[in-house]
Amino acid sequence: MTDSPVEDYLDDLLRRSRSDARTTRRLLDEASDHLHATADELHGAGRSRVEAEAEAVRRFGPVTPVVRAASHSSLRALVLETARAALFLGGCGLVAVGASGLVALVMNAVAGRSFVGGQTLFPGHGASVQETADDAVVLRVIAGLLGLMLLLGHLAWRRQVRAPQLLPAGLVDALGAAAFAAGTAGLAIASADQAARTGASGVGFALSGALVALPATVFFCVRAARSLLARPRQTPLPESR
């Protein structure tokens, strides 16, 4: 204990906070300003400094409900940010599937429908080579359009709700890079396996996906590297008194 109830209270608030660093810093900043403003007013009205600070602390309320409310608020924000990140990654994944449909369309036109439609990875239950080749385009493009809608939703959400970054910098991009890298590797292996079994027939089915997943991997790697290498924003800590 010191002779400043306000400082003791702020120390307690800092010790017991379970929120993320930014929320804690902001809460401390505002609590400090609020408590000192109340104490100044009471001191100006004739109370001793210690009495004024003790009354300011009493009015501010016990630490526990403040910390609990901030913690709930912080957890909710983290869940929302995670959901938003999932929306972004899901949207990117579906757009990539759509783009692979367009690549499959080009492959159908250039190399013939058997290059995509002759795949044996997913037996087509009697579907013809032509049907498989066309489905590889149409269904993927539909998925891509759905992905675009998700990305638009993500963009609107970001514009609508300004929120502090709670997830570690670069985490979402690193997850995206890892997912697309795994996709690239899996699809490349599937393409090689198809080629080993059937020659050129059906190779385009997985290869069209790998050709999109590879640049997507590079894109996310660059974004992740930029986030990780960027200088952290300098936000001053609350002043000690």
Next chain:
Amino acid sequence: MWSAQPTNNVDLLLMGVLRRGPAHGYAIITALRERSDGEFELAEGTIYPALHRLERSGLIESALESVQGRRRRTYALTARGRKEFASRRRAWQGYVASMQAVIA
């Protein structure tokens, strides 16, 4: 679900104060106390997590300023917040009217 307890309607109360103009936390608490004739004596510290939550929802926004060497955050309703406040106030007034009709 509405409740007569002010702690259950903090968001509406905070937006009600901010509807009249931007204010910092201390001024918000003072306005709450004065406009309710001392009826609403909230634990002052609990309004800050509520303000942060409203800001994350895009209903209010904040700006930092320096006052007498102290950093002070001032809150203001956003356009979306004004619409939301009007909607919640209508709902609240409808609830009060219904209660009144039953208990009068």
